[in-house]
Amino acid sequence: MAKRVLGELCSEALPDEHRLDTAVHIKHLQAGDCLFSAEEQHPNVYFIRNGMIKMVYETMDGNAWIKAFSEEGKFFASLMALEPGGKTSFSTYAVCDTTVEQLPYKVLIELANSHPVWQKVLRRAFEIYGFKKETREKELLTLSPEERYVRFIKDREELAGRLTDRDIASYIRVTPVALCRIKRRVRDMGTLIYCIDDRGENHEN
Amino acid sequence: MAKRVLGELCSEALPDEHRLDTAVHIKHLQAGDCLFSAEEQHPNVYFIRNGMIKMVYETMDGNAWIKAFSEEGKFFASLMALEPGGKTSFSTYAVCDTTVEQLPYKVLIELANSHPVWQKVLRRAFEIYGFKKETREKELLTLSPEERYVRFIKDREELAGRLTDRDIASYIRVTPVALCRIKRRVRDMGTLIYCIDDRGENHEN
DNA sequence: ACAATAAATTAACCCAGGTTAACGACAACA
DNA sequence: TGTTGTCGTTAACCTGGGTTAATTTATTGT
Known part of the structure; x- marks a missing residue:
């Protein structure tokens, strides 16, 4: 299950994968439900099992601008919230009924520290994230x-x-x-x- | 020297560091000089020894929008160009007289594949990159x-x-x-x- | 020191997006 | 069936950025 969700990153079996299964926390959300809010500490990575999540920046003047959407099979996180002591600057809501798997980043770091393959998977994940953000930046600028x-x-x-x-x-x-x-x-x-x-x-x- | 440049990422000595020294290619640029242009294949990472580089998206209608600046001590790359066969979507120019160290990404990947510590350094680099892009995205949106x-x-x-x-x-x-x-x-x-x-x-x- | 070039400023005009408000379509729900 | 609320659409007006062009202020080169 956790394996399926890693499909985007790696097709081979990974060592200690069972540690994911014990650490993963499943969450069911209804359309409109909030997954987490800005200014919270959320050192977690999310995999979307089904449904869809929107990440939104809420401004002080009451506006809300959507940063990105994430569909089934994709993963996401707030990079700022992954930093030690960091807080998310955006909130996340379910666009429709959605199921996500929540995984503490700590677990991934531990896996990465004990297994080079995991380190590589993690690196690859950040590569993909940066790639997407680069694209979005280009669209907003040009x-x-x-x-x-x-x-x-x-x-x-x-x-x-x-x-x-x-x-x-x-x-x-x-x-x-x-x-x-x-x-x-x-x-x-x-x-x-x-x-x-x-x-x-x-x-x- | 390559070590100094890694300061942003890692303070300890890293294995096989000498491989960097042999692979690094120094480039001197005058203000206004182009480092590389959009649509080129540029699977390289750059460290700025001194001076300043601007990354710019050039549109078909003749406009130019600056994606980011990079100063001395910082590193940068085009993520798209790091993907196998990928091409940069932006160009880079020296803002003032500038010296950069050019390093083929391949070398970093090889180091990462043979030494977990390097894999970690690389992962950390992408983390930082994503972090910056997340910030820029927020500014542009809100x-x-x-x-x-x-x-x-x-x-x-x-x-x-x-x-x-x-x-x-x-x-x-x-x-x-x-x-x-x-x-x-x-x-x-x-x-x-x-x-x-x-x-x-x-x-x- | 002076000419030539580039950068910054200002004015005038245009236009696309923001804002507010009104209206119709539709869904959820008693 | 009617009520309520949300969503999409349209109109009217306002504002801030784009565009062009003219002017002034730095910079550069000789």
Whole structure:
């Protein structure tokens, strides 16, 4: 079980894997439930068995911006919270009914310290995390909200289909109202492009 | 020498350290020089001996947005370029005259595979990288341009002092013109706050 | 010291996203 | 069946950043 969840990282059997089974704590969440809140100490790594989790930064002025989504089969954690004494800067909520496996980071560190293979798996996990964050950073820096929306819908179609527009807006980093306008614009542009493709000229205006 | 550069990660002596010295390639750059360009294969890790490097995303419409700065004593790499066959999505330039040590990632992987301590050092490096990216992501998602500017100037005063406003703007993710307006606003607000602090009331308007 | 180039500032105009509010669609629930 | 509440959509207005261009202020080079 813990093994299945490691699939993203490593296909071989790993030493002392049973230690995971004893350390893992299963949690069932209903849609909207909070997994953990910002400012808490949460030195844990989570594996999503099924469902979906959203990680959100809540600002003082009452806004909430979604940092990332994590689906079944994926793992996640708050890096800040993994540091000794560190605290999460974001909260996590279940997007729909969700089951997660919670594993104290300490256990992974111990495994890593006694088995080089585990150290490697851990390193690989951070590599993947950094990779994703690098991508997100690039999107936030180089794309307009509209471009971010189009790419999100295209690249993560299945995921987007399970979300409310509200959450999509929050991830795109735009208000729900703005997302509506963007959707309309994209829709109109869509028919525009259709016209051009179809007749070879633009029939709008 | 390679040892000094690892200071950020590990204080103890590491096995086979001499392999670094033979694999490291020193590069001297003048202000403005390009270290490597986007779309290149660059499976290397860089340590900055002195000077400063900026990592920049160059968009198709001719814009350039600075992803991050790296100063002396720090290391950096393009995670995408470290993946087998991967390519950088950003370019790097020297902000001022700069000396870097270039190390093939392959060497680090080999060291990591033969020595658990090295595996750990590598893991720690990715931890730190993810940590920084998490912070940057939070700033981009939750702060306004003005807030990003104020925080940048406050948190990284020394670094900011060595940059042109142009580069600061590019990091804040606004145009140089917008940065000017922001600076003026902040300046005015500064005197405003001064008034309030000093006399207990607001003398503007 | 002066010319040439780049960087920073300011003004004017445009536009996309933020904000508030109103309305219709839909689901959950008594 | 009606009520309540949430979600998506639209309209109206406001604001701050983008854009262009002109001007002033550093920097550089000779």
